[in-house]
Amino acid sequence: MSNTNTVAVIGTGVIGNGWIGRFLAQGQDVIAFDPAEGAEERTRNVVAQVWPELEKLGLAEGASQDRLTFVSTLEEAVQSADFIQENVPEREDIKKSVLTSIDQHAKPDAIVGSSTSGITATTLQEGLQHPGRVIVAHPFNPVYILPLVELVGGRATDDVQMERAKAFYQSIQMKPLVIKKEIEGHVADRLMEALWREALHLVNDGIVTTEEADAAIIYGAGLRWAQMGPFLTFHLAGGEQGMRHMLEQFGPALKKPWTKLEAPELTKDLKEKVIEGCESHAGDVPISELEDKRNEFLVKLLDLVEDYWPQSKI
Structure with missing residues (x-):
């Protein structure tokens, strides 16, 4: 694939619009299709709203909001897309x-990435004429800022198809994580869900x-994870011997019932605790303002991560 492609985006909700913002910022031509009433207006408003953050991240040569075209049928959207x-x-x-x-x-050689967070590629490939080109390409919100995309092939996917997909996502400044074995929920969501389940227990109890x-995540683990992730964080916890000493000293504690692996029952009482807690925490700040603050923070944080972790192989 060349550096400039025609990219079709099918479905323009939160994730679809996030992809459109990233594609446009990276100099791609985008053809979008969504049958929902008012979809085009919502998309163009979202892209215009986030464009200043994309400018801070750095626009590719030729990047323009004008390179977005909405069409009225799915067939028209995909027929010329790379x-x-x-x-x-x-x-x-x-x-x-x-x-x-x-x-x-x-087109027969067009790669199709599904943003699914939980359905396997093999399942999505069932019954297709060209099943191998359909892969999971699971991003993270906001897609126009966060660079991780999990790529998972199915039974019909070969290495050449996956390499083409990986190269494309790298060309739009993403960090494609190629997952070699299909599992429900992929990788990052499973890690986040484990923390989410435990947090619900702590609130429920x-x-x-x-x-x-x-606050426990923001001012503790989260600050470290943004740079190193859980494994290197614990590697440093072992002192000069690193993970070897850490596992010898703290490994036995893994058997202690500190955590609750199963999610708590989502009772009415727990729902209200979580909803009221979040609304109280956010105060009178509207969601749109919280999103703007999040985006500004993530742009600055990404620059910092790149400064301290330039040797990342992903």
């Missing part, structure tokens, strides 16, 4: 129906409020 990003609702029947249509109308649980 790469297709599918972002329809997370329902297997809907995704399979849309992917079947994409498969029928797209009256140990912390939602704000206190957030």
